[in-house]
Amino acid sequence: VLDEEKVLNVYNWSDYIAETLIADFEKEYGIKVNYDTFENNEALHAKLVAGNSGYDIVIPTAGFAKKQIDGGLYQPIDKSKLTNYGNLDPDFMAKIAGVDPENKHLVPWAWGFTTVGINKQKVEKALGGMAMPENAWDLVFDPKYSSKLRSCGIAYLDSPSEILPVALHYVGKPAYSENPEDFKAAREMLMKVRKDVRLFSSTMIDDIASGKACAFIGWSGDINIAADRVKETGGKDEIVPLLPTGGGLVFIDTMAIPKDAKHVNNAHVFIDFYLRAANAAAMANEMNYPTGNKAALPDIKDEVKSNNTIFLGPEDTARLIP
Incomplete structure (x- = not known):
């Protein structure tokens, strides 16, 4: 289900998306994506608190998003609209549930x-x-x-x-x-x-x-x-x-829908598109950021999977500051 207006406004970190993802999405769905970038969580927070940001999808870091969720700045995700939600790793989702109980508002983008x-x-x-x-x-x-x-x-x-x-x-x-x-x-x-x-x-x-x-x-x-x-x-x-x-x-960056988003159906369609195994894998292959999408692992290049500064070994994982 798409919104009447075929538009989607996305606000993401700079240098943080696979090269053809937006073009592929626009081509498949006929939705025009307006894509803006920010440099840090503080800039995103200022936009959200001011209200009427105009964005339909934003990419907050999970730890930072907690106060935004507590402040009612995001609307719940309708998981019934996400056919690829099952691709996500349950253990990974349990980590996000620490800041977003029951995973109501946040869907993983990438982590590092x-x-x-x-x-x-x-x-x-x-x-x-x-x-x-x-x-x-x-x-x-x-x-x-x-x-x-x-x-x-x-x-x-x-x-x-x-x-x-x-x-x-x-x-x-x-x-x-x-x-x-x-x-x-x-x-x-x-x-x-x-x-x-x-x-x-x-x-x-x-x-x-x-x-x-x-x-x-x-x-x-x-x-x-x-x-x-x-x-x-x-x-x-x-x-x-x-x-x-x-x-x-450690940081986990996530997709969220602001409470005043105008194109909520289009936002869900984009989230579901990103949750396809091939699209999440492209993020790891091109941008060197691992994914919480377990279905994507077979599509991730061996040289990326074996790079211990991307996919950490158990010893280094244990040392991460949560």
Whole structure:
């Protein structure tokens, strides 16, 4: 069932969709998709709180969406309209149910983790014989290392909701603490390395690939995409996402329908389209982000499935900061 008006307004993160997904959907259903992007959860939240955003589908991070669900900003998903809902992994859905009881509002898009990535050659050169730290977070949070990497550039994601939890975890506090004393400890640590941070980036793939930074706090998939770009352009530098012993911050991004969406039927049709195994697999194959869609696994390339910075092994999974 489609809406009378053949339009769908989508609001997603930048660089976060398989290349032909929108065109394929438009061709199959005759629906015109207006596709806008945002840089962080805070920007999405501001749009939703202001109301009348005009969007029919948005892609919030599950942990961040909790307050939006509590605030009544999303309408429930009508699962009876989703013929491919059974493709989703029940264990994965149970994780999302922690913030969205009974999985009423959120359907998974992709997941990954916030971690440290490096330009291997530049970092080794800047460290000048100093060994790499056991915990990769030291590179961006400990002045002993950051002062050396300042010369080739440190970049942080331009997103407080990503940086604060890893900073809190690094100083031994709960990642999602609301205790002002814990914030103080994280702030003190961050202030010691602030002078060494070259940029706060919302275009991390380009900034890594163009060499603006040699060590960065970024999303696992983006770091892998940047590594591919450097290879494609004949670059010699090796871009590597690290798996810190201190853990990476896991994120699950999801599709949700704002309460004031105008094209609710079209939104359900798009969600169901994305839940097809081939479409979820394309996201993993092209964008290096794993999926919660178990039916997609046979369609995911072996080199993606075997990359332990995309599909993590049990040891690294256990270390993730939930």
